[in-house]
Amino acid sequence: MDNEKKIGILTSGGDAPGMNAAIRAVVRAAVNNDIKVLGIRHGYEGLLKADILEMNAKSVSEIMQLGGTILKTARCAEMMTAEGQERAANIYKILGLDALFVIGGDGSLTGGLKLSRLGVDIIGIPGTIDLDLDCTDYTIGFDTAVNTGMDAMNKIRDTSSSHERVSVVQVMGRNCGYIALWCGATAGAEEMLMPENGPADIDGLIRTILENRAKGKDHNLIIVAEGSGDAIAIAKAIEDATGIESRATILGYLQRGGSPTAVDRMHASAMGYEAVMAFLRGERNRVVVYKAGAYMTMDLEEGMACKRPFNRDMYRMAKTLSV
Ligand code: ADP
Ligand code: F6P
DSSP states (O other), X not given: OTTOOEEEEEEOSSOOTTHHHXXXXXHHHHHTTTOEEEEETTHHHHHHTTXXXXXXXXXXXXXXXXXXXXXXOOOOGGGGSHHHHHHHHHHHHHHTOSXXXXXXXXXXXXXXXXXXXXXXXXXXXXXXXXXXXXXXXXXXXXXXXXXXXXXXXXXXXHHHHHHTOEEEEEESOSSOOHHHHHHHHHHTOSEEEOGGGOSOXXXXXXXXXXXXXXXXXXXXXEEEEGGGOOHHXXXXXXXXXXXXXXXXXXXXXXXXXXXXXXXXXXXHHHHHHHHHHHHHTTOOSEEEEEETTEEXXXXXXXXXXXXXXXXXHHHHHHHHHTO
């Protein structure tokens, strides 16, 4: 067929559980509508090298339950330059693509936005554990990461309580505190340090711990987002100031892996499907978003310009319920 449509798909930035479910959804929705799909390996790095494989319904068999991304991912410095973006746009044209589907976070979709200004037709799908894309209420991977963090905190609480210690647990989130907030709220942490609350107030934290002790709390669980400080240094500062034994745990990449939860598989499937439906409706340079319980798309430029205030009510709620 001469007029057969052809799309490319890549995953970029930090991997997130559910990215495979999103790849599966895009590939199956596309091939079932007679659209040819080229998988691009290693994100924008692979686009610049035209590192591609043709995909069909079978290529995405049995991947929904897998963490990570079968297409691999990368951070690509060349894409940050105007020359790199020009080169990527040229390769897109040489490949004869009708659209490039980008699954990734804020950085990856910003890269997509830059390409869209050079004539590349982008369809973005939010995939990041951080929940840091302000245009959407959900990003693929968040639920799995939070469940991993919550589960770890439940276990840390057992030992923290037995030894009557302070436990400082560092979770991911360089610029965004939603993982810390949700892990803290769902594991009953006594305090959550998040970038959105400004520089970590260690003196205030120490006062809170001493007040909690005075109220009969013999152990305290503190969460710190990686962007708000170093758990080891914070635990030492607490122990030095209070004399209470304090221990640090850094959850690190544990939170990025694992089989996606049902919530992530559902969002990923629905977002991937909606992305292809939008393409079939003739939409271009759009980002799929989940808003008020529905999947839809919005203009990519507008989506990337969205600013959502941090949910302070949720923080206040978690704090109030913790003691
Ligand atoms: P995430 O998509 O998870 O936020 P990054 O911020 O690391 O991850 O971005 C992933 C990749 O997207 C970068 O390595 C780069 O190739 C591309 N990218 C990020 N920001 C930009 C930008 N401002 N302009 C062009 N490309 C970008
Ligand atoms: O964007 C996801 C994320 O896991 C962030 O929470 C974290 O700050 C960052 O990626 C870590 O990136 P890297 O894989 O480069 O260490």
